[in-house]
Amino acid sequence: MPVKTARPIRSDRYPAKELCSRCGLCDTSYVQYVKEACAFITQRIEELEASAHGRSRQLDSDRELYFGVHSHMTAARKLEPIEGAQWTGIVSSIAIAMLEHNWVEGVVCVQNTEEDRFQPKPVIARTAEEVLAARVNKPTLSPNLSILDLVRESGMKRLLAIGVGCQIQALRAVQAELGLEKLYVLGTPCVDNVTRAGLQKFLETTSRSPETVVHYEFMQDFRVHFKHEDGSTETVPFFGLKTNQLKDVFAPSCMSCFDYVNSLADLVVGYMGAPFGWQWMVVRNDTGREMFDLVAEQLEFQPVMSKGDRKSAVQQSIPAYDKGVTLPMWAAQLMGVVIEKIGPKGLEYARFSIDSHFTRNYLYVKRNYPQKLEEHVPAYAKCIVSQYKLPDRALST
Incomplete structure (x- = not known):
């Protein structure tokens, strides 16, 4: 059966307006639920945590x-990596195993268009080949949920959905309306997506060869790693990014997001809490444990670790980003070497990344959408941000 793709995106106005993350919900009949489902209209993450996992997070932990x-939380990698995968292929392996074991009838994932490797094309994959065609992240806004009407029309009852935080919050909000017997949710951490035009600006501003970049990632060694068509890897230190030119490249939705770790997924697979070269796996509930166990024998593991102190680096990064500070490349390279040796690692690196983005995003919401600040920022994010001195007035209570 041919892979099903989403219908073209409509051009009418989206209810979240400029804060819309183009998750795809509003391109379906489920748009009627957008007020309760959209993360940027009504923030319900703490409520939805309780319904998805049986309880909300413990703020004193x-x-x-x-x-x-x-x-459960661990670092892992495939014993036999999938060729062409961005990492070792754990996400693809889970999806393929679930199809082959008949746990699900389809997988919501994102391939790319024939014309553009970075242009997302949401599909319902039904074969291993269709899943593998979706490997490698697409760092652009992607309407994953635009396939929800196709899910209903197909009559399928067991579905795996792969997505990022804003997509998963909307999906959880309408989950009961989908007519499914079982929904599995496999999430990836997500931060700082861009439009396709924004991605092009980032590539042209940062990479030595933007036209040959296959994929890239901001990694634990405080460098952006670009993989090129010829197999070569290019690295650029975080501190050498042209922040003064890139401050406005990220989508307003990403600048207003406080769900970096994909809190509502059953199982999360990323890299931010793992050593370099490994992936970070977070099991959130019993469904996530089933998915984890299904591929466990394909993986090798090591415990998560935490080393260093992030707080001074985060505090220094706040005014640096705010002012668009860009270092000369020689200074950025030197700072990168020093930070890599003495900087935060493992879970402390993950906290560094969360703190840096949450403080930045808190300021963005406060300055641009002050009327939304109190209700939009979750309690856990307020706790995290309160550890730091911000350049504006004191945090609201």
Whole structure:
């Protein structure tokens, strides 16, 4: 059966307006639920945590404050990596195994268009080949949920959905309306997506060869890693990014997001809390444990670790980003070497990344949408941000 793709995106106005993350919900009949489902109209993440996992996160637990409800956390990588995968291929392996074991009838994932490797094309994959065609992240806004009407029309009852935080919050909000017997949710951490035009500006501003970039990622060694068509890897230190030119490249929705770790997924697979070269797996509930166990024998593991102190680096980054400070490349390279040796690692690196983005995003919402600040920022994010001195007035209570 041919892979099903989403219908073209309508051009009418989206209810979240400039804050819309183009998750795809509003391109379906489920748009009627947008007021309750959209993360940027009504923030319900703490309420939805309780319905998805049986409880909300414990704010007095440092791990749950940062990383959400979970029962297990580990670093992993495939014993036999998938060729062409961005990492070792754990996400693809889970999806393929679930199809092959008949746990699900389809997988919501994102391939790319024939014309553009970075242009997302949401599909319902039904075969391993269709899943593999979706490997490698697409760092652009993607309407994953635009396939929800196709899910209903197909009559399928068991579905795996792969997505990022804003997509998953909307999906959880309408889950009961989908007519499914079982929904599995496999999430990836997500931060700082861009429009396709924004991505092009980032590539042209940062990479030595933007036209040959296959994929890239901001990594634990405080460098952006670009993989090129010829197999070569290019690295650029975080501190060498042209922040003064890139401050406005990220989508307003991403600048207003406080769900970096995909809190509502059953299982999360990323890299931010793992050593370099490994992936970070977070099991949030029993459904996530089933998915984890299904591929466990394909993986090798090591415990998560935490080393260093992030707080001074985060505090220094706040005014630097705010003022668009850009270092000369020689200074950025030197700072990168020093930070890599003495900077935060493992879960402390993950906290560094969360703190840096939450403080930045809090200021963005406060300055641009002050009327939304109190209700839009979750309690856990307020706790995290309150550790730092911000250049504006004191935090609202």
